[in-house]
Amino acid sequence: MTRLHLDQAQIDRARDSARRIARSVFEQMKPFTTTTVERATLRLLGIDGVDENMVPLPNRLVSHLQEQDLLQHGAAAIVVGAMIERGCTAQQVAEAVAAGKLTMRRHKGEEAIRAASEAEARKMCEHIARQRARRDSEIKSVGESRRPWLYLIVATGNIHEDVIQARAAAEQGADIIAVIRSTGQSLLDYVPYGATTEGFGGTYATQENFRLMRAALDEAGARVGRYIRLTNYCSGLCMPEIAAIGAMERLDMMLNDSMYGIIFRDINMKRTFIDQFFSRMVNAYAGIIINTGEDNYLTTADACEAAHTVLASQLINEQFAYLSGLKPEQMGLGHAFEINPEMENGFLWEIAHAQLVRQVFPEASLKYMPPTKHMTGNIFRGHIQDALFNVVSTLTQQDIHLLGMMTEAIHTPFIQDRFLAVQNAKYVFNTMRDLHAEVEFRRGGQIERRAQSVLSETELILADIERMGLPQAISKGMFAEISRKADGGKGLDGVIAKSGDYFNPFPNLMLAGGQ
Amino acid sequence: MTRLHLDQAQIDRARDSARRIARSVFEQMKPFTTTTVERATLRLLGIDGVDENMVPLPNRLVSHLQEQDLLQHGAAAIVVGAMIERGCTAQQVAEAVAAGKLTMRRHKGEEAIRAASEAEARKMCEHIARQRARRDSEIKSVGESRRPWLYLIVATGNIHEDVIQARAAAEQGADIIAVIRSTGQSLLDYVPYGATTEGFGGTYATQENFRLMRAALDEAGARVGRYIRLTNYCSGLCMPEIAAIGAMERLDMMLNDSMYGIIFRDINMKRTFIDQFFSRMVNAYAGIIINTGEDNYLTTADACEAAHTVLASQLINEQFAYLSGLKPEQMGLGHAFEINPEMENGFLWEIAHAQLVRQVFPEASLKYMPPTKHMTGNIFRGHIQDALFNVVSTLTQQDIHLLGMMTEAIHTPFIQDRFLAVQNAKYVFNTMRDLHAEVEFRRGGQIERRAQSVLSETELILADIERMGLPQAISKGMFAEISRKADGGKGLDGVIAKSGDYFNPFPNLMLAGGQ
Amino acid sequence: MAEKLVKPYGDTLNDGRVQLSFTLPVALDDAAKEGARQLAMMMGLAEPAVVHAEDMGQDFSFFIVYGQCKHQVDLSSIKVSRPEFETLDKEGVNRLIAEKMRRKMVVIGACIETDAHTVGIDAIMNMKGYNGHKGLESYHEMRAINLGAQVDSEDLVKRALEEKADVILVSQIVTQKNIHLDNLTRLADLLEAEGLRDRVILIVGGPRISHELAKELGYDAGFGTRTYAEDVASFAVHEWIKRNST
Amino acid sequence: MAEKLVKPYGDTLNDGRVQLSFTLPVALDDAAKEGARQLAMMMGLAEPAVVHAEDMGQDFSFFIVYGQCKHQVDLSSIKVSRPEFETLDKEGVNRLIAEKMRRKMVVIGACIETDAHTVGIDAIMNMKGYNGHKGLESYHEMRAINLGAQVDSEDLVKRALEEKADVILVSQIVTQKNIHLDNLTRLADLLEAEGLRDRVILIVGGPRISHELAKELGYDAGFGTRTYAEDVASFAVHEWIKRNST
């Protein structure tokens, strides 16, 4: 079997650093909540819909609470207070506020309100738990593929067109369908509403779109005899809300990174750290596999020079994930095949990196991303880059295998691009089925030495980060060569210091109740 | 380093069988010559050109000798006798005969004639030796690529168009250019003459075409800083003559198999065995690398079931080659990547086969052929089949690497097909440059066991063939599932029993003087 | 029938997306690139994008283009000619021959002229067959004679006469410079000249052969890739019955 | 100029060979295959051969076609518009600025609107540059301000005013549904409205941007793939001199 000789003590030391790094951020963020965490909480209490200007009611209500200087107590308690008082649902409270018929205020009887909040929250937890159980039973009844799972994206901008493409993709062999989001959605401070048909480079993530796609994939899965997993982006300014609606609609995976938004979307760090904690907690409870975004580092930084930053970040993401209750197998840690194809022996280094990650995270559901940066308009050459990526994936036994498209440098996938990509991967995986069990890497050889050196650099950089703290490390551009300041970026205005009596019913229920 | 554990004693036993098989055929064929061997001899004595009906003068003269019942003595002695008598060149003798002005007869003074023949023959040997030296010096001055060498075909049917394509191919990265022959040339019992522009699926092999292409490649090689090898087909009813003109025009490689014509062109066995001996002798002397045709077996037989027939045939080809004076490094033993791409673990068996051949013939210049049979109109998928072929070739360190074309199932290569094929191979070879030194196959694993079992089957089948004799084995369809009878096939009428005084000056000179 | 207009599809109905690649026999420069774009426009591609342009040396350059095809085709108006018969299995064929012909059907096959690709004709005729479909040799109501590769048309006609063939099967794989058209025409003419054309069922097959093409060349049927023995056999026996029923 | 007619080339001059692939939104059957062939004919391909046809499920089928393009293009008649300037190296640019402007040239750049692909603009502007070509930040006669990703056009215009920018560099990578056209038009209109258009040199770049397109959109120049900082800098300084010399 493909196995490299690595120093386990070194891995342990690196992981310990990462644990302390994540813990420290976690402690610093504890005193804060965010507008989207509160909106997510309201969504989990059953509030949905939009006003006449298409502004979502959770936004209307949270803004209202901010105006009333109430948000620091936690939206749940205030809203449940109103529910008790008026004997109505959370949705009705929201509608009344939106209609200008109700002004929120604090209610007496903290104990009772908390108990009622928990009871309300438990309803949603039960719904989510049922969705989780439904997933398990679907998998049991219709089955699933062996790994690596084939992950395909659809990105037409129109959910109905996406459904058509997703069905075709399922028929062609996809195990996972990801609906790519419209350019720019991650910077919207609200979640769009309803079925949408007008996205650019992707389709808006909305609860209705989730539902439509989920139904289509359940049906397709039954037909092809394989449960088809659905993925979306739990990322951007509404991370917790997306987690909430995803959990309700039985998504199976979520792009969900503790730092991606900071680095790639210039979202404020505090905002992101708080949001990622809550969203991951929801994902953990919903049995959702998260996908982290380290692969993105290699689109701006060099894949060889920055290989250790990928591993360092994965270790940090892992520790953040543990804090939110995620299990190892729910961790789709991301990495990518992004070495310049012109580099002599680049393929050896790809093997070294992929195998290193595999061994450092033996239980994780590794997400392996195809070449993108070095793809060009030469689709024929690109198709081969993708084939070699497929080879490394099966050889190093990756789990979640994003299919490379030969048209990567040109357009979001056409139906035939996807079709040919599936053929590519299936051919490679099948013709090399047992290769991973047959091949050994020379002891002390170039591949092993490369992996060892990346591991050593990882240990060093994590020690550095631990010393200076994660915010400082990010501001020094340690990841992806992009620097972000602690108080810069979007969404800082949505960070709210909790008051002493802040209350949210979900953490208690969810952190305890993950699978 | 990639190395399989194989039983060397078993390899030795198989090789011993093959030696006895080839020797037995050789002994049986010694008493015979053929019309084309005699024509080749005349060509080597300097006879060239055609009559008014485009019939080559060597054919006119040999037919004349047959009519005069003289051929069994050997054309050389008769013609040199006439030369001495008339004080003219061989060419003038041929022209006189063709013009009906001269009737050949036997001349007195056997000793003197033989000596004169040898002197004449020596001139040509010197020319060929100069060509060989020229090759060496060109390689020394312009350089050559590391192996695997990229082998590309041109096949427009028109030598001038071929030259254009070959130049472009050289620029693109070809190390070897093969000019594919027109469909049907192998069954012509003469070598066409002059520059030709009208072939189907290939261009006629003529001495002038050889010359034109050689000049173009010398020029291209100088420009790209790499000696470009030229290849043609020393195969079919005129095998020895093609060898002769190839040697004169400094070809570097020749498709030249001891059995291909029998099996795939239904050429008579005796004819083939005699012709191949003479042609190989010329090739050996000219420093030409021969390419054998075992890859063809897998176009009719299944690549897994018939794997051992490939190895058995290579061992036989090797022994025939030794008998003609070829050195191991001149042996481009052929094999191919032809396992059905739908077969689970097919890639593992491809590795096993390629590595087995590599280890059985460590010094040979192995010729590895790309997928052809299982290529389809799906060029995208085909391009990947070719990529995996490229992977196996570098992993198992093959020498002569025929480039697979994604359009294999459609048409003879377009210029862009070739261009993309070169890119494919160069990318793979470069990105995996040292992979062969890094990867080991599991001891006792599936790959090793597969190679061992093919080797065992090879030993068995060679023992069988030895028992029954090669002609009988061929008539039983042991190779390529095609059966040919000893007295069947084309060209038997060209087999001539030598008389006791048969004489040919070349074997003495050439068998002694190979590099 | 209602119109059924279709256009190529990329990711949205009627977006017309197609991929194109070709070589131009000129060195790569801006004009060549623009020329490539204009060629795509002439083909009726809107907004063509030359997504890749690469010099191949020796005054050739390679282009990959994507564009939006303006043409559409009405599928409802398309009539595809195909040999008409119901495909039987081996037993069905045998039974029909036994019943209607009351003698063995004689089938003679060859790769004609310079073509030496026998794998296709062998797949149809030889015992072993192809992909698990046994060949005509295994049909006990047929006499299948496979002459193999590179058979001169004259020899094939001669043998067909001698054997009193009911069916002639011709395989043509090499199509370069349309050599198959010449070969097939030659054979048809020879049969005509020998007065044999109407007496035999004349069938051609190969990866670039369509029924349409076969008909144009005066053949009774043409078969392309993925043909099996039973297809040919079924056609032949039905055709024989059609011709011999009065 | 003498005509220079070219056609695609397969293996013989003027054989017109092209490769084509596309999807049709119908299940695979003979009519679909024939439809694919007819589409190729409409595109002006003679003897089109559908060399591959495969059902993709869900009423889609995929085709690969080869054919002989009948069209030809006269390269001699093609005029490619490109920004006109002589490319200088960094030192040359610096020298020219120092000499002619006698102050630093102010260059402001951004990925506008929803576009977050900064690698391209960073390659042009940032110190590090691209492929060994240093970016504008390293030009000591320039003040290069890179606003990064997803910058609203309004913000960009505002900053340009504030900084008294001589040059605005815009990057547009995402082109799906032609969103870049909307974005670029919007920016040009805004600059016009602010009366700023004539005071700045307006340049756009990206992998699908051509100079032609840029001109159409009212920009001064457009740059595509494989652009380096010195190209943009050389154009900008020449353009500045042209405008400011009387």
Ligand code: B12
């Ligand atoms: C195997 C092969 C060979 C073998 C042939 C061995 C043999 N005994 O047949 C060898 C190595 C000898 C060979 C040689 C050459 N080949 Co070749 N060969 C091939 C190859 C790889 C596979 C063909 C094959 O066996 N297919 C499998 C069979 C089962 O499929 P099929 O033939 O299509 O048959 C099916 C149907 O078409 C149909 N069918 C076929 N015939 C008939 C007849 C009837 C009556 C019916 C009903 C149905 C039917 O039913 C069959 C089963 O479904 C193809 C490339 C490819 N992948 O297709 C090139 C290919 C056919 N060869 C080609 C060429 C050019 C040659 C050469 C001329 C090259 C040269 N200059 O040396 C030589 C010379 C051969 C000659 N004189 O004809 C070209 C043809 C290009 C063209 N379109 O004109 C191809 C496409 C390769 C290429 N891209 O250059 N070849």
Ligand code: B12
């Ligand atoms: C890296 C990358 C990303 C990174 C970007 C990181 C970053 N900070 O830039 C991440 C992962 C964040 C990303 C995200 C997305 N991406 Co993206 N991405 C790419 C990728 C792989 C490489 C682009 C790149 O960096 N090229 C290298 C640079 C150096 O080249 P360049 O941009 O062409 O720049 C050169 C020239 O064009 C020119 N130039 C460029 N700008 C300018 C400006 C001026 C003034 C001048 C003079 C010159 C100039 O000079 C540069 C140097 O020579 C491409 C695919 C590919 N291989 O091209 C997809 C690609 C561009 N992305 C795409 C999409 C759709 C997205 C998403 C919208 C997907 C989604 N829905 O989530 C998101 C959202 C991003 C957004 N809001 O814009 C599509 C665009 C399709 C289209 N044609 O519309 C592509 C083509 C991938 C695909 N096939 O789907 N992406």
Ligand SMILES: Cc1ncc(COP(=O)(O)O)c(C=O)c1O
């Ligand atoms: C973790 C993560 N989130 C989100 C995205 C998508 O980007 P956007 O911010 O536009 O949703 C990615 C892209 O790869 C990602 O890796």
Ligand SMILES: Cc1ncc(COP(=O)(O)O)c(C=O)c1O
């Ligand atoms: C040894 C050998 N000779 C000749 C040929 C070519 O065939 P032909 O007999 O048409 O020249 C091949 C084809 O692969 C071959 O391997």
